[in-house]
Amino acid sequence: MATGKIQSKFGDIAIEFFPDAAPETVENFIKLAKSGFYDGLAFHRIVPGFVIQGGDPYTVSAVDRSRWGTGGPGWTVKAEFNKNKHLRGALSMARSQDPNSAGSQFFIVLNDANFLDGQYAVFGRMTAGMDTVDKIAALKCDSADAPVDGDQARMVKVTVS
Numbered sequence: 590m591a592t593g594k595i596q597s598k599f600g601d602i603a604i605e606f607f608p609d610a611a612p613e614t615v616e617n618f619i620k621l622a623k624s625g626f627y628d629g630l631a632f633h634r635i636v637p638g639f640v641i642q643g644g645d646p647y648t649v650s651a652v653d654r655s656r657w658g659t660g661g662p663g664w665t666v667k668a669e670f671n672k673n674k675h676l677r678g679a680l681s682m683a684r685s686q687d688p689n690s691a692g693s694q695f696f697i698v699l700n701d702a703n704f705l706d707g708q709y710a711v712f713g714r715m716t717a718g719m720d721t722v723d724k725i726a727a728l729k730c731d732s733a734d735a736p737v738d739g740d741q742a743r744m745v746k747v748t749v750s
Contacts, residue, residue, distance in 0.1 A: 590605065590606070590608075591606045591608060591615065591619060591749060591750070592604060592605055592606065592716075592749070592750055593606065593618075593619075593622060593713070593747065593748060593749040593750070594747070594748050594749075595627075595718075595744050595746075595747050596744070596745040596746045596747070596748075597721055597725065597742075597743065597744060597745060598740075598741060598743065598745065599721045599724040599725060600718060600720065600721035600724075601717070601718050601721065602697075602715055602717070602718035602719075602721050602722055603715065603716045603717035603718050604680055604713050604714070604715060604716065605713055605714055605715075605716045606618070606619075606680075606712060606713040607671075607673060607711065607712055607713055607714075610669070610671040610672070610673050610711070610712065611669040611671055611682075611710045611711070611712035612669070613666050613667060613669060614666055614669050614682055614691065614710050614712040615712050615713070617666045617692075617693075618695065618712065618713075618749075619749045621644075621662060621693055622747040622748065622749045623749060626646070626662060626693060627643070627644060627693075627744050627747035628744065628745070628746050628747060629649050629743060629744070629745070630643055630644060630645065630646065630648045630649055630743065630744050631643060631645075631648040631657075631736065631739040631740075631742045631743050631744070632725050632736070632742040632743075632744070633645050633648045633657040633658055633735055633736070633739070633742070634657075634658060634696075634734045634735065635725065635726055635728055635730050635734055635735070635736055635742065636699075636734050637699070637726055637727070638699055638700050638726075639698075639699055639700065639702065640696040640697060640698055640699055640702075641696065641697050641699065641722060641725050641726050641742075642658075642683055642694060642695070642696040642697075643694065643695065643696075643742075643744060644683070644693040644694040644695050645657055645658055645659065645660040645661070645693070645694055646660045646661070646662070646693070647659060647660040648660075648739060651739050654733075654735060654739075657733075657735055658694075658735075660693075660694075661692030661693050661694065662692045662693045663692075664692060665689055665690050665691060665692050666682075666689075666691050666692065667689050668684070668688040668689050668691065668710060669710045669712070670688075670707050670708070670709070670710055671710065671711060673711035673714075674701075674703060674706055674711070675698050675701065675702040675703060675704075675705040675706055675709070675711060676698065676701050676714075677698055677699060677700055677701055677719070678697065678698065678714050678715035678719055678722075679697070679698040679711050679713075679714050679715075680695060680696075680697055680711065680712055680713035680714055680715065681695065681696055681697075681698065681705065681709045681710060681711045681712065682694070682695055682696075682709060682710045682712060683695055683696050683709070684709065688708075691710065695712075696709075697715065697722050699722065699723070699726050725741075725742055728741050728742055
């Protein structure tokens with residue numbers, strides 16, 4: 590079983606993937622992680638009590654924060670909606686209004702959000718480090734839900750095994 594780890598300033602977040610439920614999504618995340626794609630990116634959208642979202646390559650720099658939330662890897666993966674629930678600690682793919690537009694952005698659910706079930710692809714869950722997720726979720730944000738200090742919300746390194 591593939592597992593992953595997101596290292597942050599606040600500690601590590603351990604991940605268990607669901608390849609049976611979302612094989613292409615898991616494969617895509619692992620490919621990006623192994624290439625170093627996520628290293629140094631920020632959790633650019635923080636909505637307390639809801640989600641923290643990351644995986645946008647534009648967040649490597651704070652020069653043009655207006656682009657945060659719009660970037661991806663240059664390709665998309667087909668939606669793999671499944672029976673996994675958006676419970677606290679779920680790892681799910683972010684996307685635009687097009688269900689097949691997910692690329693690299695993902696979110697971690699802070700509180701159960703069953704209204705997302707069947708709309709977004711849950712492809713894993715946190716097995717440890719929710720205290721770290723909660724520290725990131727508590728960061729001060731601007732009116733666009735972006736952390737005021739993006740460096741505090743950075744993924745130092747993302748690894749898979």
